[in-house]
Amino acid sequence: MNLLGRLIRMWRPYRVRSHPLSREEIIGRCGHVTGTYRELGLVSPFSTYRKVVDALIANTSIEVRPMNRLMAPAGKDKAVVALRHDLDGDVVTGVRSARYLASKGLPGSFYLLHTAHYYGTVENNVFRRFAGLESFVAEFVATGCELGLHTDPLSLYCTHRIDGAEAVRTEIAWLRSLGANLSGTVAHNSAIVFGAENFEIFRRRGIGNRRRFSCQGQNVPLQALDEQKLGLTYEGNYPVLPDALDPDKVAAYMDLSKGDCVRDPEWLRYYFLENPFFGRAYDVDIWLLARDAWVIAKRGGDGGVRWPVNTEDLLLYLGRLDEGVRAVVCIHPEYVSGD
Numbered sequence: 001m002n003l004l005g006r007l008i009r010m011w012r013p014y015r016v017r018s019h020p021l022s023r024e025e026i027i028g029r030c031g032h033v034t035g036t037y038r039e040l041g042l043v044s045p046f047s048t049y050r051k052v053v054d055a056l057i058a059n060t061s062i063e064v065r066p067m068n069r070l071m072a073p074a075g076k077d078k079a080v081v082a083l084r085h086d087l088d089g090d091v092v093t094g095v096r097s098a099r100y101l102a103s104k105g106l107p108g109s110f111y112l113l114h115t116a117h118y119y120g121t122v123e124n125n126v127f128r129r130f131a132g133l134e135s136f137v138a139e140f141v142a143t144g145c146e147l148g149l150h151t152d153p154l155s156l157y158c159t160h161r162i163d164g165a166e167a168v169r170t171e172i173a174w175l176r177s178l179g180a181n182l183s184g185t186v187a188h189n190s191a192i193v194f195g196a197e198n199f200e201i202f203r204r205r206g207i208g209n210r211r212r213f214s215c216q217g218q219n220v221p222l223q224a225l226d227e228q229k230l231g232l233t234y235e236g237n238y239p240v241l242p243d244a245l246d247p248d249k250v251a252a253y254m255d256l257s258k259g260d261c262v263r264d265p266e267w268l269r270y271y272f273l274e275n276p277f278f279g280r281a282y283d284v285d286i287w288l289l290a291r292d293a294w295v296i297a298k299r300g301g302d303g304g305v306r307w308p309v310n311t312e313d314l315l316l317y318l319g320r321l322d323e324g325v326r327a328v329v330c331i332h333p334e335y336v337s338g339d
């Protein structure tokens, strides 16, 4: 048996059973998450989301595309914007967002997190998928949005010693069985959590071509899945990998990665522009990270990080995007879960 085979044998197989948790209970869980965000003062009203969508529609020099077409050639005189929704915490506002986009005829991309509190739970080394989730998947599919998987194989490997690659393969197949026209994934979390990026589970996406890494004393396999064989055409971070990890840069980045770092301008600069683990092939990242507060990170010569930017200023920025620029607006729906 080859080394990869031996490594895989170290892991518990990914087994799935249903769990009776209902749709109503999932709604309650999402409400609990959004309540916590609200108490922290991080939540914007849903009208903030509508405002951004409406401005994109009104701007004739912007072409809004699903994430799976982000890198296709840009039309003449057009900037390209994709709406990426990472469904980490609030699938209820996720569906609300997908419905709003559908009502306006705009494409959007939504990524279900297979380790999220609304999706399932590990019990006695078996993954138990919540029965109530299926109705949410059906609602996303009905809107015609792009639906993908927010991948988190590393948490299954590192936290539960379960075969995380098989989890990704199984959940993609399950979403397709419910009618999702799934062609891509985006990695959840970042290397600051376990020491590798979740997209490294795919062939040719190992940083420095590494095929394993050490997590909590375990040798975790990377590059275990072939995107082509899984019918996947893209990874939504569009990662550009360094030839090798620079230990000094990694140490500096890890040093900054503490506490509420996602709202620290210095960390944001590292994460988006000087990330030692990967760069991105498109030009601009725009993420909503607090109440009426966006980060804009632009790569290239005139680039830099702006934080916090309010929604009015974001709309001015979008209105001035240069021809040929590709920007990804990333929303975690819990941030727009206000009334």
Ligand SMILES: [Zn+2]
Binding pocket: 086, 087, 088, 113, 150, 187, 188, 189
């Ligand atoms: Zn995430």
